[in-house]
Amino acid sequence: xxxxxxxxxxxxxxxxxxxxxxxxxxxxxxxxxxxxxxxxxxxxxxxxxxxxxxxxxxxxxxxxxxxxxxxxxxxxxxxxxxxxxxxxxxxxxxxxxxxxxxxxxxxxxxxxxxxxxxxxxxxxxxxxxxxxxxxxxxxxxxxxxxxxxxxxxxxxxxxxxxxxxxxxxxxxxxxxxxxxxxxxxxxxxxxxxxxxxxxxxxxx
Amino acid sequence: xxxxxxxxxxxxxxxxxxxxxxxxxxxxxxxxxxxxxxxxxxxxxxxxxxxxxxxxxxxxxxxxxxxxxxxxxxxxxxxxxxxxxxxxxxxxxxxxxxxxxxxxxxxxxxxxxxxxxxxxxxxxxxxxxxxxxxxxxxxxxxxxxxxxxxxxxxxxxxxxxxxxxxxxxxxxxxxxxxxxxxxxxxxxxxxxxxxxxxxxxxxxxxxxxxxxxxxxxxxxxxxxxxxxxxxxxxxxxxxxxxxxxxxxxxxxxxx
Numbered sequence: 009x010x011x012x013x014x015x016x017x018x019x020x021x022x023x024x025x026x027x028x029x030x031x032x033x034x035x036x037x038x039x040x041x042x043x044x045x046x047x048x049x050x051x052x053x054x055x056x057x058x059x060x061x062x063x064x065x066x067x068x069x070x071x072x073x074x075x076x077x078x079x080x081x082x083x084x085x086x087x088x089x090x091x092x093x094x095x096x097x098x099x100x101x102x103x104x105x106x107x108x109x110x111x112x113x114x115x116x117x118x119x120x121x122x123x124x125x126x127x128x129x130x131x132x133x134x135x136x137x138x139x140x141x142x143x144x145x146x147x148x149x150x151x152x153x154x155x156x157x158x159x160x161x162x163x164x165x166x167x168x169x170x171x172x173x174x175x176x177x178x179x180x181x182x183x184x185x186x187x188x189x190x191x192x193x194x195x196x197x198x199x200x201x202x203x204x205x206x207x208x209x210x211x212x
Numbered sequence: 213x214x215x216x217x218x219x220x221x222x223x224x225x226x227x228x229x230x231x232x233x234x235x236x237x238x239x240x241x242x243x244x245x246x247x248x249x250x251x252x253x254x255x256x257x258x259x260x261x262x263x264x265x266x267x268x269x270x271x272x273x274x275x276x277x278x279x280x281x282x283x284x285x286x287x288x289x290x291x292x293x294x295x296x297x298x299x300x301x302x303x304x305x306x307x308x309x310x311x312x313x314x315x316x317x318x319x320x321x322x323x324x325x326x327x328x329x330x331x332x333x334x335x336x337x338x339x340x341x342x343x344x345x346x347x348x349x350x351x352x353x354x355x356x357x358x359x360x361x362x363x364x365x366x367x368x369x370x371x372x373x374x375x376x377x378x379x380x381x382x383x384x385x386x387x388x389x390x391x392x393x394x395x396x397x398x399x400x401x402x403x404x405x406x407x408x409x410x411x412x413x414x415x416x417x418x419x420x421x422x423x424x425x426x427x428x429x430x431x432x433x434x435x436x437x438x439x440x441x442x443x444x445x446x447x448x449x450x451x452x453x454x455x456x457x458x459x460x461x462x463x464x465x466x467x
């Protein structure tokens with residue numbers, strides 16, 4: 009009952025969020041009738057996902073047939089949730105997949121490509137003008153924060169590599185690695201040549 | 213010539229703690245539900261603190277319903293289970309919401325239509341003891357918080373068995389007996405003081421909610437109901453206690 013209550017609470021939070029993206033809801037509707045089981049090996053936990061036109065229903069038990077079962081430890085499930093290349097994660101040695109994998113990847117893709125139109129929802133509370141103003145301010149602030157963070161990262165890297173010489177710069181390191189590779193190849197060639205010469209001396 | 217034979221006494225049954233003639237019970241239960249129909253959902257949320265939604269969720273999860281199935285929701289009332297089943301069975305399936313009480317059926321129908329649940333749902337006013345459906349017709353039959361109001365529970369369970377397909381499941385969600393005696397005392401206190409008070413405040417009808425508390429006490433406990441289902445012909449009968457046994461979900465399979 010506790011897991012049922014927890015999942016009901018998560019569902020109540022998740023579905024209004026999904027409803028902010030009209031495209032996601034339409035894509036979920038196409039998965040109506042599918043039952044996907046997520047079987048987490050460590051910690052042991054099983055969740056059933058039932059996508060449909062009104063969002064995703066979560067269940068702790070499901071007695072009917074399941075279309076797809078994904079078995080993996082929590083770490084792999086987290087990787088699957090965050091990774092761009094889901095197929096690579098699904099082919100990992102710790103992941104087991106039975107049934108209709110296309111439904112699972114489609115659901116994962118829907119969740120990853122969510123574009124929440126929060127401005128429209130906010131407009132219902134504070135009016136379209138207020139929502140547009142707030143939206144442009146927030147977008148501006150987010151853009152500024154992103155630019156500042158990028159600039160800080162670049163300046164810090166330059167300072168550490170070029171000015172304080174605490175770390176080796178990326179290009180410098182790549183050049184050194186390339187020289188090392190060349191050297192290794194030359195050594196391999198030399199070793200092979202010496203071996204041939206030694207063989208020739210023995211046969212003559 | 214005088215007829216010396218005494219008129220045969222009509223069999224009696226219980227209506228809450230009262231003993232009434234069998235023919236009276238259905239009428240009295242109907243009065244209760246006519247009285248509470250309009251505020252039924254609000255009262256359910258208030259009395260159970262919203263937990264009735266979790267009990268119904270669990271029922272859905274254990275039903276084994278799948279796309280294309282035919283589901284009968286007896287005593288479906290305001291349609292909480294029907295709404296969920298409608299989503300699961302999809303356009304190729306069918307859900308029948310049946311209730312003996314016209315007021316409850318109308319509230320349920322309006323609520324479902326208003327929320328866009330249409331297409332695969334039909335509404336039937338029917339008595340659980342004599343279901344107006346063919347034999348071997350449904351994949352799943354549910355009765356949630358309805359069996360204790362039925363006059364002849366054995367007949368109702370047999371009727372449900374008849375309309376189920378072989379391999380079909382019956383799910384009975386009903387108030388039952390708390391497993392912990394101390395918790396049972398607290399629950400009794402709550403039932404006989406708070407419930408009639410809520411009834412008085414919200415629906416101006418404390419008697420109906422006193423009946424609710426009394427009818428729960430008169431309803432068969434977990435093991436007795438399990439035995440009744442087995443006697444009717446169900447196999448693999450199991451039950452799950454919920455919220456300390458306040459409610460139990462019985463499940464049986466038609467052989």
